Amino acid sequence: MSRIKEFTLPDLGEGLTEGEILAWLVKVGDTIELNQPIVEVETAKAAVEIPAKWAGVVTRIFHEAGSTVEVGAPIVAIDTDPSAGPLPAGDPAPSAPAGFDGPVPSAESLAAVQVAPAEGAVEPGLIGGPAPGGRTAVLVGYGPRTVTAKRRARIGTPTASPTAAPATPPAAASAALTAVPAVPAPAPAPPADPVRATGPVLAKPPVRKLAKDLGVDLRALAGSGPLGSVTREDVHAAAAALAAPAPAAVNGRAPAPAVFDASREQRIPIKGVRKLTAENMVASAFTAPHVTEFLTVDVTRSMKSLERLKSSPEFRDVRISPLLLVAKAVLLAIKRHPMVNSTWSGPTNEIVVKEYVNLGIAAATERGLIVPNVKDAGRLSLRELAEALNGLVQVAKSGKTPPSDMSGGTFSITNVGVFGVDTGTPILPPGESAILAFGAIRPTPWVHKGKIKVRQVTTLGLSFDHRIVDGELGSKFLRDVGRFLEDPEGALLAWT
């Protein structure tokens, strides 16, 4: 047995044919242990980590991240006995895929008669039967296996050449074998203009749904299916024809990024972060009675403090922004008003007040809104807080925020100012009792020491859960946050 073993992509979920390599967790030359996660693969069903089948050293990675790989193709080679010294010259990759432990039919016995699933042999669209367009009808739990069936040759039956067979397209192979009736694929119907005048259009519900989604008018199609019914292929062909005359960019203007169909509407599936955001927002908005208060504050002194901090040696190599001071203001104000940092626990009939502050920062990422939090932020020094905030946002933007960073938040800040707006009425993350929106800082005419001066001014918006926080407490809290931002050094001296 060869020292080098190739691991082939397994069928990860009952009948899948391919997977996309999301990320390699190891590189060539790495020493790995048995069952160590080596690669993340996404299939039609799930994104999963694959653990190493053997311990050893990675000698080759066959497909980079981002490539789609067929089930059964080698993805990584592992030297399973690296301590045995350098590889002998005659020990290349094994001839048979090592991951396949089933009986390997010999080339002769496997005369690889490929049989295309003959359309029409089974009622198209029946569960488990072949469906037009190479799809397999799926109920639940079993993936679309659309491979061509391999049959062993009967003794004495003339067969196609074994070497040529695997590369032969299914249609040609089945044509070469008289025993199997070759059913010609239905020709895609031309997108006919005349709307048929008589009778309802025959089409199965999933095809109707597809047509609706793609903006195709079924009545305008001549069906190629049984009894003249419109098939999935007909709809796809018509949709392709619709999309073909793409509007040229006018006067060098970039075309609109959204792809609109004939109805001039775009349908975006509600899923992922968007779906979770929606669920959380609805749950929060209709569970916690929200109150929002606003405060406009002169933050000129804060901005000056920030400048001084930037030039101080302790903060030389860390990026700091007004968000840092807002975070500090919130942490100090929570110390003075701990009830703001609490949870309404309906099942136990309790309000859970927390001594620790897991400070959430709303971050807009490519995947959507996420709110990772800095754990126990109240215990951090200002520099540690600055580093934690920077790290949080960077990780969020890269889309790699671990679930633990997104759970357990106790108070959140949303920095809508970066988008150039003054403030908003934020919605509470579920389980939290208050959230602060922090608007843009603008030079504004302001009464300062009895005179109108141009000062740096911002508006804060605080939403709180009125079940726990009354107007008085919410106002005092917001007032304290504002007071710190108006005069951070003075507030610090007064409060500590």
Next chain:
Amino acid sequence: MANDESQPGADAPAGGFVQLLTPDGERVDSVTTAEGVTYSVDFTDDEYRGLYRDLVTVRRLDTEATALQRQGELGIWASLLGQEAAQVGSGRALRPQDMAFPTYREHGVLYTRGIDPIMPFGLFRGVDQGGWDPNEFKFNLYTIVIGSQTLHATGYAMGVTMDGKTGGPDGEAVIAYFGDGATSQGEVNEAFVWSGVFNAPIVFFCQNNQYAISEPLERQTRIPLHRRADGYGFPGVRIDGNDVLATYAVTRAALDNARHGQGPTLIEAYTYRMGAHTSSDDPTRYRIASEVESWKAKDPISRLKAFLTKQQLADDTFFTEVDESARTLALDLRERVLAMPDPQPVTLFDNVYPTGSPEVDAQRRQFAEYQASFEGSAH
């Protein structure tokens, strides 16, 4: 978001549950329910350690099985991750004469019945039917169809009564396992009806892991599942399914009631499936991360470990030895799974009738000839 979980039952769902070991590893002496039933356990030090060993072992074997599936060596795997306490606690509560009817996820119960853990792997690898002798181990075959085993169990339990094997401490009892999703099935409700009116010696053990594949509990029921028993006329108890002690205490009491002829009990073990329904689905598409995180804090193994440590019943040497022996078992399991032979097509005809039949023999011959008609035929 319960934070003060050192309080007994602080992590309980509305309406409470029976808990004898908190997530922090604090022992609760006894719990008395609203119906006035008191539950407790009295284990020796060795028994506590034995339960810990069981929990760690079944989790480690399950982890190996998940890895084998990801490596293409099993077609599918239904992981028990998170439900170890519900399975080990109820499995250890069985007496030797009791009969268990599992679903396809009861690898932990199977282990406590003394069955070689390799036994179900033929099924998941697709090389045989994964059979063992249900009579020898008093553990029925895995049932894939959701809920149907509750009727088999009910029929078996009615048979126990007809055979006159109930009515004393040596009586027989039956336990039927199923999940929260199965409670929506007709079979399970029929089983409740029949068991109730025939006073069958059966314990319905529902592992409420909160999801029927992707469907959350609130889409299955308007009331807590254990309260369904009211409508069928027998007691229903909810337990902390992540607490091996409460699971043992309540299951043992319910089985003993059954064997004494007191009829059925429904136990709802409130727990959480930490992994996917099976290796073929992606739980991140239907559960939020913070929910999973909150259940990590209720892990069945870490709470028993905390208890053993605090009570000085075990030290690092013990914990390391348990991990090491579980690992050895898992690696042995891996070797044996990889060595499982592929089935010969002709074995299709085996085990059709216990004593064979001329028709099946003829079909076997015919099929063997057909197989031999292929080129390069090895079998």
